Amino acid sequence: MKHKRDILINFAPMEKKKLTNLNEIGEFGLIDRLTKSFENINGTTVKGVGDDAAVIYRDENSFTLVSTDMLIEGVHFDLIYTPLKHLGYKAVVVNLSDICAMNGTPEQIVVSLAISSKYTAEAMDELYEGMYLACKQYGVDLVGGDTTSSLSGLCISITAIGFVDKDKIAYRSGAKENDLLVVTGDLGGAYVGLQALNREKDVFLSNPEMQPELEGLEYLVERQLKPEARKDVIGFLDELGVVPTSMIDVSDGLASEILHLARASKLGCQLYENKIPIDPVTYQTAVDFNLDPTMCALNGGEDYELLFTIKQEDYDRIKGSPHFTVIGYMTDYSAGTYLVTKSETLIPLVAQGWNHFERGEN
Amino acid sequence: MKHKRDILINFAPMEKKKLTNLNEIGEFGLIDRLTKSFENINGTTVKGVGDDAAVIYRDENSFTLVSTDMLIEGVHFDLIYTPLKHLGYKAVVVNLSDICAMNGTPEQIVVSLAISSKYTAEAMDELYEGMYLACKQYGVDLVGGDTTSSLSGLCISITAIGFVDKDKIAYRSGAKENDLLVVTGDLGGAYVGLQALNREKDVFLSNPEMQPELEGLEYLVERQLKPEARKDVIGFLDELGVVPTSMIDVSDGLASEILHLARASKLGCQLYENKIPIDPVTYQTAVDFNLDPTMCALNGGEDYELLFTIKQEDYDRIKGSPHFTVIGYMTDYSAGTYLVTKSETLIPLVAQGWNHFERGEN
Numbered sequence: 001m002k003h004k005r006d007i008l009i010n011f012a013p014m015e016k017k018k019l020t021n022l023n024e025i026g027e028f029g030l031i032d033r034l035t036k037s038f039e040n041i042n043g044t045t046v047k048g049v050g051d052d053a054a055v056i057y058r059d060e061n062s063f064t065l066v067s068t069d070m071l072i073e074g075v076h077f078d079l080i081y082t083p084l085k086h087l088g089y090k091a092v093v094v095n096l097s098d099i100c101a102m103n104g105t106p107e108q109i110v111v112s113l114a115i116s117s118k119y120t121a122e123a124m125d126e127l128y129e130g131m132y133l134a135c136k137q138y139g140v141d142l143v144g145g146d147t148t149s150s151l152s153g154l155c156i157s158i159t160a161i162g163f164v165d166k167d168k169i170a171y172r173s174g175a176k177e178n179d180l181l182v183v184t185g186d187l188g189g190a191y192v193g194l195q196a197l198n199r200e201k202d203v204f205l206s207n208p209e210m211q212p213e214l215e216g217l218e219y220l221v222e223r224q225l226k227p228e229a230r231k232d233v234i235g236f237l238d239e240l241g242v243v244p245t246s247m248i249d250v251s252d253g254l255a256s257e258i259l260h261l262a263r264a265s266k267l268g269c270q271l272y273e274n275k276i277p278i279d280p281v282t283y284q285t286a287v288d289f290n291l292d293p294t295m296c297a298l299n300g301g302e303d304y305e306l307l308f309t310i311k312q313e314d315y316d317r318i319k320g321s322p323h324f325t326v327i328g329y330m331t332d333y334s335a336g337t338y339l340v341t342k343s344e345t346l347i348p349l350v351a352q353g354w355n356h357f358e359r360g361e362n
Numbered sequence: 363m364k365h366k367r368d369i370l371i372n373f374a375p376m377e378k379k380k381l382t383n384l385n386e387i388g389e390f391g392l393i394d395r396l397t398k399s400f401e402n403i404n405g406t407t408v409k410g411v412g413d414d415a416a417v418i419y420r421d422e423n424s425f426t427l428v429s430t431d432m433l434i435e436g437v438h439f440d441l442i443y444t445p446l447k448h449l450g451y452k453a454v455v456v457n458l459s460d461i462c463a464m465n466g467t468p469e470q471i472v473v474s475l476a477i478s479s480k481y482t483a484e485a486m487d488e489l490y491e492g493m494y495l496a497c498k499q500y501g502v503d504l505v506g507g508d509t510t511s512s513l514s515g516l517c518i519s520i521t522a523i524g525f526v527d528k529d530k531i532a533y534r535s536g537a538k539e540n541d542l543l544v545v546t547g548d549l550g551g552a553y554v555g556l557q558a559l560n561r562e563k564d565v566f567l568s569n570p571e572m573q574p575e576l577e578g579l580e581y582l583v584e585r586q587l588k589p590e591a592r593k594d595v596i597g598f599l600d601e602l603g604v605v606p607t608s609m610i611d612v613s614d615g616l617a618s619e620i621l622h623l624a625r626a627s628k629l630g631c632q633l634y635e636n637k638i639p640i641d642p643v644t645y646q647t648a649v650d651f652n653l654d655p656t657m658c659a660l661n662g663g664e665d666y667e668l669l670f671t672i673k674q675e676d677y678d679r680i681k682g683s684p685h686f687t688v689i690g691y692m693t694d695y696s697a698g699t700y701l702v703t704k705s706e707t708l709i710p711l712v713a714q715g716w717n718h719f720e721r722g723e724n
Contacts, residue, residue, distance in 0.1 A: 019482040019483070019484050020482055020483035020484060021479075021482060021483075022477060022479070022481065022482070022483060022486075022511070023479075024483075025483055027509050027510065030483060030486060030509055031507075031509055033483060033486075033487070034486060034487070034490045034509075035504070037494075038494055038497075038504055040503040040505070041498075041501060041503060042469045042470065042501065042502070042503045044469055044470075044525075045469070045470060045503040045505055047505075048503055048504065048505035048506065049504070049505060049506050049507070053506065054470065054472060054505035054506040056469075056470060056505070056523065058420055058421070058426075059420070059421040064420075064426060064523075066470070066472055066505065066506060066521070066523060067472075067506065068472045068474050068506060068507055068508055068519070068521060069474070069508050070474040070475075070476055070508045070510055070517070070519060072476050072510055072511070072512050072513070072517075073513075074513045075476075075510060075511055075512065075513065076510070107404045107406050107407070107418070108404065108406075108407060108416065108418060108428070110416060110428055110429075110430045110521060112430050112431070112432040112519050113432075114432055114434050114437075114517060115384060117383075117384070117385075119384065120381040120382055120383060120384070121381070121382035121383075121384060121386075121387055121392060121395060122381050122382060123381075124384075124392065124395075124396060125395070125396070128396045132399075132400055135400075136403075139403060139404065140404070141402040141403060141404050141407040141410055142397070142400055142410070142411070143402070143407055143409075143410040143411060143416035143418070143428065144410065144411050144415065144416040144428065144429065144430060145393075145411070145430055146430055146431050146432045146519075147389050147392055147393055147396075148389065148432055148434060148437060148438070149384070149434070149437055150434050150437065150517070151434070151435075151436045151437065151514060151515065152513060152514045152515075153513065153514075155432070155434075155476060155512070155517050155519075157430070157432060157474050157508075157517075157519035159428070159430060159472060159521040161418065161426075161428060161523075163406075
């Protein structure tokens, strides 16, 4: 009944050697380091690490999509200005967005929670109310999970499962030279909304009798606290008969996402600053905060819009839609990745985005 | 471009009302509370919350299985005696075990990590080494995940994806009256191993020059630190032509798992104390620690053996196997759930198991 296997217990401290601080290599560096040597062995694994969702064989016409995200109190959310119901909604939405970013349809989620003793069952009711609201909104079932205690704060891990037709899947790597670069909705709002909330938080902390002044900024606050996944866009594209050649969702900022598409597709690109869609409220509020609106769109993140490329011949199909803005085009790899500014100078695109190991936004 | 939606920000403290501490209702109570009002809406959702894994339609002959688990530093593992490589291995195995518990085959995992600043990249290498070892051992691919920082400690969330033939799936709820109750391997070892490790930790903390004395206890330590999922058993059952009428994995202790099967199947059961398989080392070490070996098997947990029921007519097929022990049988619901002791008295089965909201084992 008993099998001997390898086991080695030693309480002695590890041999001293040069150790690498996680801040030095960042999130993407760590993921590369940890996953580079691993090869997939299952015939049903179509695409592993490196896209918005993993792709698994389902049947001869379709794939299963799986995506997962973890949200940590104090890193990804601040409960001073995040109602738990909104947090639950957002936690679900950011996962569904990843399934949409493969041109897929989300259908199920599983939810794991680690909860510290400061939370009550009523607080968890609120969190779940938001999650259920998102499930209802997007036609998704919550089918399982795990619930445990944590020593500090709240940790939410959600995995979304969806599907996509084989002939409609959009990887990051499928863009071709001269494809048009398209983004949905408008950008920068979630980041500027976060600045507004942080300002009100500071006011509140210095004088708890003050109530937040967010009049006129409702759109920005909502972009930050209650983002939506662009499942509607997947439907629009289908109706228009357009299959993106590549796609990603805008979670870390436009610059970072464009670079992901360009690198995965081994291409360069030119992004036109004057084409980037920025809502007037976002623009004005950014200026009020002494922020460059373009930088908010490029590096702010959390907009959860979709960024994709299409063949030039598909332009006529999307040009009448209010949901899409052509912001640039893909070039040969050797041409590099550039922002063409309003003054028509070329600036290399740099991914600042969020670096979670540096704790906070830039 | 802009849609107005509901948003309400208010920093004022919540209205005072009677709030429920999570310790009062426990993990299962909280899950019931949070999930009871939710109804599945997708046609592809076959079974949601309430079994070892969620069941999703894959094709006309098979289902996709999805299971998720979260491990928290200080709650589920103690890094003083848990080598990171073993932790990585165990974190994967406990998820694969849930897929096996549906009579399924695991094929992919996604891994999310929240990592505090005390960890180095080299520590994460070790953790991943263990995860990859488990993947290789079980023929599973690591296909995605999320990596972020945490404010304290390490949090590991893994979701496993697998499949099962439609005519072989084993739910918790399928047992019938008079079915035989069968368990694989032996029980209680992981719990007694934990006691041994805790003893050595205390010695180490009072005198850091001491090295652990675990000679002769290797099997127990291994049961705790490097458990295995019984994927082999799924193969044995298939070869024997036996489809369990119900199944669950033993993660929380035999008593808790039997009660899950009985309740889900709306049955009672009789469990025979003298049939419970306990390894001689487990037995003797439990006695040395002044623990009742039967209680270690009933309430210890973390053995990751499989507990299942079969029709009486299948007994001949399994009786020659060293992997299986018949430990009781299912009765009518009204007959209750009982342990038949060695002295032939009936004691009601009680689930003590782990209660993660009470932080620690009992």
